Amino acid sequence: MVTVRxxxxxxxxxxxxxxxxxxxxxxxxxxxxxxxxGETIAVVGPSGCGKSTLLRVIAGLERPTDGNVYFxxxxxxxxxxxxxxxxxxxxxxxxxxxxxxxxxxxxxFKLRRVKEDVINERVRITxxxxxxxxxxxxxxxxxxxSGGQQQRVALGRCIIKEPTIFLLxxxxxxxxxxxxxxxxxxxxxxxxxxxxxxxxxxxxQVEAVTLGDRIAVMRSGQILQVxxxxxxxxxxxxxxxxxxxxxxxxxxxxxxxxGQKLVGNGFEVEISSDVVKAIGDESRxxxxxxxxxxxxxxxTPEPGFFEATVDVIEPLPNEGANYVYFSFAEKAESIAKxxxxxxxxxxxxxxxxxxxxxxxxxxxxxxxxxxAQDKIFSVVNA
Numbered sequence: 001m002v003t004v005r006x007x008x009x010x011x012x013x014x015x016x017x018x019x020x021x022x023x024x025x026x027x028x029x030x031x032x033x034x035x036x037x038g039e040t041i042a043v044v045g046p047s048g049c050g051k052s053t054l055l056r057v058i059a060g061l062e063r064p065t066d067g068n069v070y071f072x073x074x075x076x077x078x079x080x081x082x083x084x085x086x087x088x089x090x091x092x093x094x095x096x097x098x099x100x101x102x103x104x105x106x107x108x109f110k111l112r113r114v115k116e117d118v119i120n121e122r123v124r125i126t127x128x129x130x131x132x133x134x135x136x137x138x139x140x141x142x143x144x145x146s147g148g149q150q151q152r153v154a155l156g157r158c159i160i161k162e163p164t165i166f167l168l169x170x171x172x173x174x175x176x177x178x179x180x181x182x183x184x185x186x187x188x189x190x191x192x193x194x195x196x197x198x199x200x201x202x203x204x205q206v207e208a209v210t211l212g213d214r215i216a217v218m219r220s221g222q223i224l225q226v227x228x229x230x231x232x233x234x235x236x237x238x239x240x241x242x243x244x245x246x247x248x249x250x251x252x253x254x255x256x257x258x259g260q261k262l263v264g265n266g267f268e269v270e271i272s273s274d275v276v277k278a279i280g281d282e283s284r285x286x287x288x289x290x291x292x293x294x295x296x297x298x299x300t301p302e303p304g305f306f307e308a309t310v311d312v313i314e315p316l317p318n319e320g321a322n323y324v325y326f327s328f329a330e331k332a333e334s335i336a337k338x339x340x341x342x343x344x345x346x347x348x349x350x351x352x353x354x355x356x357x358x359x360x361x362x363x364x365x366x367x368x369x370x371x372a373q374d375k376i377f378s379v380v381n382a
Contacts (some may be wrong), residue, residue: 002071002085002164002197004035004058006190009067011053011221027053029221031055031067040191040198041226042212044205044244051201055167058199060084067197071165087162091170093154095142100137101153105160126160129193130187148179155190168197172207175366184210205247217241234377240368242289242360248323249373250360251334262288262361266329267306278376279361286370289360292323295336298351299344305351308334326350 007029012024030051033039058069068075070346076084080355087300095104105126106119127134130152139147158166168288172180172187188211190197202208208215209229211273216226217240225237229245236242243249255262255269257279262269269288279286298305308328315322318339327333336352344350361371370379 001194003037004165004197004199006031006033006058007070008276009054009057009064009069010064011050011057011062011194013325023182026221028057028064029224030129032223032224033216033223034118035199037197038195039213040200040211041214041216042200042202042208042209043216043218044208044240045218046244047203051218051219051300052169053221054305055199055201055217058156058165059167063311066090075163078196085163085164086164086167088167089151089154089159089169089171091173093142093150093171095141095153100141101145101156104142105138105156106203108157108161125299126156128192129159130156147174147176151175151183154378155187159190159194164196166194166196166200168200169196170201170203175201180204182238186210205245216303217244220251220291235372236360236369237377238369239287239289242372244298246291246334247302248292250289250291252289252362253332253334254364255286255288255361256308257282257284257286259332262286262359264329265332267352267354269359271356271359274376275361275371278370285364287362287364287371288354289362290334290354292335292337294355294358295334296353296355297324297338297342297344298353300351301351305353308350308352310348310350312343312344313346315340324350326352328352 002152009028010026015025017023028353032222035299042053045051045195053062057064060079063227065075067076096107097106102123105123109119109122112177118165127138134152135152138250142150154171176181184207191211191302200211204248212229215227215229215232217224217232219240225232227240232241236245253264255264257276260270260276262271284310306328307327309326310324313322317340322340322342324338324344325333347356358373360373361370362369371377
């Protein structure tokens with residue numbers, strides 16, 4: 001088992017314009033991250049944010065422009081990928097098309113002239129690990145396999161080497177929804193069984209939540225926050241993280257501090273003195289964030305509720321809930337989560353209240369979090 005530590009990692013690519021001018025593109029900026037022995041870190045972020053580049057740096061497929069990669073206490077910047085004890089599964093599986101599945105699994109050992117009986121035993125153990133039906137795939141070539149079957153062979157090729165680190169780059173993204181769900185659970189069982197240090201790149205939040213002990217959120221080559229999912233969901237460090245983590249995304253409303261209230265266009269919310277103190281200056285530009293489960297809906301007017309109009313109702317039977325999208329006051333919009341039996345209709349007038357104890361407050365200029373539910377991030381002049 002290995003602890004992976006990334007220290008001040010930067011990766012810069014040179015880009016040449018048609019004019020001949022060369023510019024620098026920072027793919028990774030000052031990355032500091034520790035993946036503990038046996039831990040799974042799931043890395044999420046928009047396309048092009050540097051997730052896969054960071055994986056390639058850990059693998060040794062890209063050399064960092066600056067900084068060091070440590071496996072335990074050893075710097076491995078100059079260690080070849082084949083000597084790092086890693087197992088990689090790529091998005092496109094990268095199977096050898098002219099080899100049968102057994103050949104794909106055993107190729108690593110054949111290069112090292114391992115005895116045939118040893119190879120056969122390792123293949124047998126790997127097939128047992130991957131469960132019912134895998135042995136049937138061993139005599140088929142990749143072109144004769146479905147996407148899900150190819151993915152299992154790619155996982156098998158990773159596992160058979162008994163690596164000390166798993167590097168998985170969106171391995172489920174090419175699967176259909178049902179197969180992705182089944183494979184996600186199977187992969188979770190494997191990770192729990194092997195307890196191997198794992199770096200898992202994904203754009204899918206459900207995968208990240210299911211598989212990751214902690215989640216790293218990236219944007220523009222930087223890691224913004226690394227925490228367990230519940231902590232990120234409840235206490236995002238800024239507006240980007242708050243919007244990126246959570247389905248559906250958090251909605252933001254422009255507000256001003258006026259006395260003991262946050263006042264927006266068509267609504268107001270009374271807040272605590274601690275929140276007022278954290279905000280400080282009433283001239284500060286603010287955004288209020290609210291998650292759907294913290295919005296209350298009524299069909300008749302009540303004190304503290306503001307009027308809105310139902311735009312869309314999205315039933316989610318699996319969750320036993322509806323997401324109600326509503327608008328108010330010059331195109332402002334938000335979402336509420338209701339019971340599945342809620343009997344509203346598109347176009348209905350509703351009355352809405354934002355839970356003052358669950359509201360988020362952000363600085364609009366810096367996008368940094370000021371208050372996230374029960375946590376004060378900063379206090380002005382404290």
